[in-house]
Amino acid sequence: MRGERAQKKPVRVRFAPSPTGFLHIGGLRTALYNFLFARKHGGTFILRIEDTDRTRAVPGGVENIIQTLTWAGLQYDEGPFLDGENGKQTLYEKGNCGPYIQSMRLPTYKTHVEELLRKGSAYRCFCTPERLEEMRQAQMARKEPTMYDGRCKKLSGEECKAALQQGTPFVIRLNVPEEGSTEFVDRIHGEVRFKNRLIDDQVLLKSDGFPTYHLANVVDDHLMRITHVIRGEEWLPSTPKHLLLYRAFGWEPPEFAHLPLLLNADRSKLSKRQGDVAVEDYAKKGYLPDALVNFVALLGWNPGSDREVYSLKELAAAFSLPRVNKSGAVFNVEKLDWMNGYYIRQLKPGDLVRQALPYLLHAELIRKEGKRYMAHENGEELLMKKLETVLVVEQERIVRLGDIPHMTEFFFRLPPPTPDLIPWKDTPLSVTKERLERLSELLSSLPTKAFTEKELEKRIKAWLEERKFGTGEVLWPMRVALTGRAASPGPFAVAAALGKEEVLRRIARAAKSIASHG
């Protein structure tokens, strides 16, 4: 058996989420590592939906996972896909090992669990939930490990038949051997060993006829010819049960690799309540998929170099299981912010606009502005041009695309007057007012086409020099007059984006507000 592995089967890996309504950020990383491993080895990456818990099924959960994986750029080869553009979307499947949605495979699990029953590797258990609960309480009180006591294992054929005839509800449990131990070599953790005596007789088939994770997972991984199970570390303790199942079926188990957990700041398993855990939350806030993926890739894995910025393709080329860390990694949003900002800074103007557009269009203000533009003949083009100008001006300080509407507001709407902010350091109000008026004269004498960042800077600085005006005492009030803010891009860039007419309007208004203020 072992020797056959040397033939090197083609790599097949899978991401197997539960459709609980959204894709967890930890799930994204698991999916990513599977994806990278598949790409690295020219293998197949499969999406399988594990929806065997009817109580937790969420409508639209499958679609949401597919959409999120697509958003992240993790293209899978087999599994359920989404079709249809506008409005109606339908699910279809691709691949030869489906269906890839477990609730559609119920008969498969049933025939397999019957095989185990015949072989004596599993047995029916008629114990009530109440008895099980009592049993656990008693075990806890005695400080014993809490596990099934095997009562129904000892049932005679007749007793079993009788219970069946009476229609007593039952589950099917794995018959775990009393003696020996189950061990395996984890690709990340190395050798791990469990005493069989301490492995519970796991439920395989629930009383509603649905399989548990353990059964469905093993049957599907085998049938889908999965070669490497790459999953979260929370599954490490149940791996011996899975191994026992492979053995009971007479199947060769895949390789296992258990990924370190993603952690909250307090080092507990990453969970809601301490921040966002849904990938779509990050998408909504305006994190770029490439940045999120890059960041998450480096949480628990590193390429062994100081480099930190990698495209998906580069990640796939560099990826290797031995370089995955053993210990959990805190999800540190501050570093994500840095990386997202970095990615945004690298964007070409056209791409920046394309990526930012959805966020801009959500903003009330810009929608209104858009309508105004659309009234013109080539309004759309003009609007795009304006948006690009504004975005390029702000580009180096954008951290999340979702912040754009707020930070660019003053480009589209006259900011509220801020007379207290206008004077530079201890420049007297009267001087500030006078400087603004002189500046206004200069600006109105300038041709419209001089309103570019470079040209304005050149002309205004020369004028400052000539008049022996201080840069701060003019440029600070100018910038505040234009933006209404203590922090903003520089006055030349803003003035260029605003255009001559609007600049003059705002400066005049600021000067006036000083007059009425003082």
Place this chain on the structure above:
RNA sequence: GGCCCCGUCGUCUAGCCUGGUCUAGGACAUUGGCUUUUCAAGCCAAGUACACGGGUUCAAAUCCCGUCGGGGCUACCA
């Protein structure tokens, strides 16, 4: 409680397998500086870590043992 996993700056990590080149490297964050009309970006600099104890060895972050600490699992959830 039981079982399992883990333990290098605040955080992500390099180094550990194949002891010396580690007075422990990089990144984010922080602080200071430069630039300067603010913010941002950029550049420069600073501080901060081998959990603890015991071995082995000429030499240990690196190998061994123990302690402590953290986490995960312990469902007819996945």
